[in-house]
Amino acid sequence: MSDHKFRFGVVVTPEGGGTQWAATAKRVEELGYSTLLMPDGLQLLSPFPSLAVAACATTTLRVGAFVLAGPLRSPRAAAWEGHSLSVLTEGRFDFGIGTGRPEAQRFAEALGRPWGSAGERLRGVAESIEHLRELDGDRHTPVLVAAGGPKALALAACTADIVTLAAPPLAGRDHLAGMAATLRDAAGERAGDIEISMNLFAVGDDEIPPWTQKFIGADRATLAAHDSQTLVGGTPAEMADELRRRRDEYGLSYVSVNGSFLEQFAPVVELLAGT
Template structure:
């Protein structure tokens, strides 16, 4: 968990490339000062566990995160084997990110029932409980690098997801976007994020000082591209959210120094000390990391 003076920075890799290109990107992320390399779990993207093992072989200090696994895609018992084996191969650098899944089309392609949001949370909770039981067993094989397995990150937005995260996770991750019934995401405004963070803190209770809050940044936009960005999103984002864009923790506008100040303000307001950006912003966000070190 980051201290009041420190941030943690992650980048979520989403584009499958050749082996050499993947290695180059992972090394570049480490060189730029990122603390965590994450791999998204969507059909058509890089397979998370092999990608993270390859990243570990070609980096030295970054942690490696599934950001986040769609629990519905995995049998929990078989997932425990993948998690423990990967954790062993990367010598304890694995962080396990889990979510309930939200892209309806991917469920349909995989032949998995999308079901209700509640049913998807049930699957996630089953996976979490199974992993905790198996990985805490001292006789379990393959043994993870640390007792109990890697630290758990749970990403979500709704009450049940955040309650589950507060009960089990070391890191609670906020996308800053609520999933819709159609399997899409809707960008949330600052007041809505305030409410969700307050909900998590209440659910955490005495655990609150021990648990890290993460936010996934949807875009890093230089000052010169501000107008273009606002025009592009005008039709897709609620007007009230667009009007509050300068207060959003999920959209970072301006130069490195401006964004650094914005992140400090976000940490004071929301508690976000662990910041994850998308691969497309790998280079653009790097000067902000340097500003905050």
């Protein structure tokens, strides 16, 4: 299904000061992860300076927004920030963007930015990518689009290098396979160039951290009962086998994991990264 080799990212946010954040970035790199990813929202530090610090603390680690909430910035401002970080990291930045989760509406209002309709938010994502390409010139900053519905998948199929399948937390195997098929159909000849990604909320057999349970509205048992694709359980070898199955079935090759499982998931990274 996919010719892409496995690679892995960690979704994490800064805690403490710059020294602690730099140490986190170094640890992510040491464990063999490809990318340090950071979410976007006013409850957090700004992703652009945070990712710049993480990149400066490491040598090969990629950094990326996961993902920018489009309405929080004008398309031109988002592209300007993204292009700047791409240049300063010497190409180690991935420009991740989406239309924003519902809770981002209050952030947009706090910033004096319009939230807009679903269609307007999607157009803002497209414009941000267009401006980034203009600023990049001969440079190519990889673009990651988080896409759930058909229209977002269609946009991602035309514009993205990486597409994160933004499925509901309880979505099972068939749902993800259907999304991937929709993406490939829309992408046509460039389907093979697109890296398919998704984020894991739960790893192994431990319970999900309380804040994550609140965020997704489910505990580990509920995820398991629905065959949620945001969960991989068992031993490292069993988890590796499951991810190979997902690559065969719907092309998943780029897997990001909740930062709470950074150490626990590292043996799976060791087994699969680059294979």
